[in-house]
Amino acid sequence: MHNERFERYYKAQSILPDDEWDRFMEAMRTPLPTTFRVTGSRQAARLLNDTIKDIHVPHLTNIIFEGEAVPPPAQIPWYPEGLAWQLNVAKKVVRKSPEFKKFHSFLVYETEVGNISRQEAVSMLPPLFLEVEPHHRVIDMCAAPGSKTAQLLEAMHAHDSMTASSYPSGLLIANDSDYKRTHMLIHQAARLPSPALIVTNHDASIYPAIKIPSEQSVFPSNTKPRVAAKKQYQLLFDRILCDVPCSGDGTLRKNVAIWKHWQPMDGNGLHSLQIRILQRGMRMLKKGGRIVYSTCSLNPVENEAVVAAALQSIPGFELVDMSNHLPCLVHRHGMISWVPTVDRNITTDFLTYEDYWNSLSEEKRQQSKMLESHWPPMPEEAQSLNLTRCIRIYPHLQDTGGFFIAVLQKVPPPPDNRRNPDRRSRQAEAVGDPYASTVKKPKLADDQPSTPEGASTDIELPEGIEDELLDGPEDEDEGNLPTEVSESQRRPAISPEEFKQQQKGKKHRGDGGGVVHFKENPFTFVSPGDPIIQTCMRKLHLQSSFPAQNILVRNPEGDPVRSLYMTNDIVKHIVQHNDYVRMRLMTAGTKVFAKQEGVEAKREGVEPQFRTLAEGLPVVLPYIEPGAILEADVVTLKILMEAYYPLCTGFTEPFKSLIESQVTGSYVVRFRPGQIKNATLFCELVLPIWKSNVSVTLMIDKKAKSALSLRLFGEDITVATKDAARKKQESTLTDGAAILKEGATIEDRIPPEKTGSTSE
């Protein structure tokens, strides 16, 4: 854990006062504590958090291991409502102390089912600074693997109840340029199903303009619907997260391999892409909207330099002072001066770009990759940009990783500056060409076109157009800004023929500028009158308020053959008005129903049956006829968990008669809070079941069942786990017999903790 260049570079930057340096370096070399966050809607999260606080922490207090006191998990002081925790315990303790081992398996189960998220403490910060609300339109531009996306989704669903989703009116787009990593996003999102989610696969620096049709809120109320209906706009966002790719040296405590390879040119190289991503975000932001720019790097070239260059190139933005937003967060202010290194040897002799440029021969100038924006702005410019409002987190301050956050807000330009660019914007222009007459034009990150090939420019409108329309007169003659929606655009995005054609030949730019196929299936909304939708409505007891018009399938024909997804209105508009290939749309909305497969379903003449999926149930629940929800108690739940297919006759009354009287199909059961021997259900639980001729199945996956069992009964009573334990015991006995044959004892071969767990 040593890198001479790292120390030399950061000392040259004066990132910290001298008297903090040793503490900083020591913290960098110390393993990072485990941190996790209780996830989900506020109501559900609070309940699980109380379990940790009131049950687990007392059990883990006053533990002595090998003669030393072990600290219990502690709440991270700055995280709202105490929902994030830090555990500073060596792996050996977790493996060997029975109390911590139990807590560890609790964490593993709850993480697997998505109730807990293992996440670095500092990585939890950007969403907190974004302050997302359920009606916001949000984009997470570099989102994979998705820990911050999950936080943003939770904020959109903050008003969910314990059992039902709140159906937010906003939008969250999670984007990543890496196709494979977008699948991590889809997986992550399945933990918190949302009709407001879209996952896309784009280079964020050229994110395409998204078309949306006009909406009531865009126009003055006296706008004629005919006029409003014909216009469409570029979607602008209320909140944007730019958690950009970076050199990652703030994660050295976790990723110790970085010590070996760290060199400052990595940061220099990423600087330009980072600016372009932030600039693209700024161009997609609504007036009054907010962007959080963040990195897990300590390097000012990837941080303040990027923010300064972006602010200088696009007027109308300011850094927001968020220093008191999380009062218990200990941080340092952003830097206003630094000295980029111009090579791997940490040559930090050039205080300005001009000095550097003048030192180069013509040949070297041609080869140089340094940009003017690598250097800090002039001191008074740095002051006027308020770079000190950026937030720097260092590992020794609160035992975390290193991190950087800047919060930018879009402000309307003052009226007298609308025609004459203000001082800052003139300077921004000047940055592009400070020595044009004497030296080669310096390369700037902004030299890249902001919407090159692959990104649509066809409907790129002046920023804030929505606001302007709101204030302005009704545009009877349709004006020249909004474009018209053609009839074909109102139809499903693609025909089966077009789809086949696209699959055959069409190629698109992928990550790294390469050309890759976009293989995703198209998204087609199903007509609410479709017989299958009607059958679902009837058999799944959905009320007429159910938004059947927002159900989509993933095939060009629009046939509801397997899975049905549900979106909210804004997601539907986006899917319908944008070519899914041009948008590189990976997923939209959330899966709610799936076709029931099986021998019975395949029999000829049998009407296809759909079932409500556990993951989609919170979204669907508010639309199920209350009288169709079956009531049950903890005893029933226990029976359903202990066997795969418990017989209807095996239940106790009144559930026995209730279930026996139902026809085969998908049902939803509400389990009332209650207590039986060794188990308490503290709050109601709503789960899907499938009733067949003689038996019932709880339709949740194995891991979710195990987590639930652990929470309710303090042990895993599920049939899958019992089967696994039995198999393990059988193989242990077989092994044991073999060993005994060779003259050894079982204990010689099986570690003590394993023998223990087998007997459990």
Ligand SMILES: C[S@@+](CC[C@H](N)C(=O)[O-])C[C@H]1O[C@@H](n2cnc3c(N)ncnc32)[C@H](O)[C@@H]1O
């Ligand atoms: C720091 S990670 C993001 C971590 C993520 N926000 C989270 O909290 O889980 C940066 C991500 O940016 C992606 N990326 C790299 N270049 C990109 C680009 N040009 N456009 C969009 N994403 C990009 C990488 O694939 C990587 O997943």
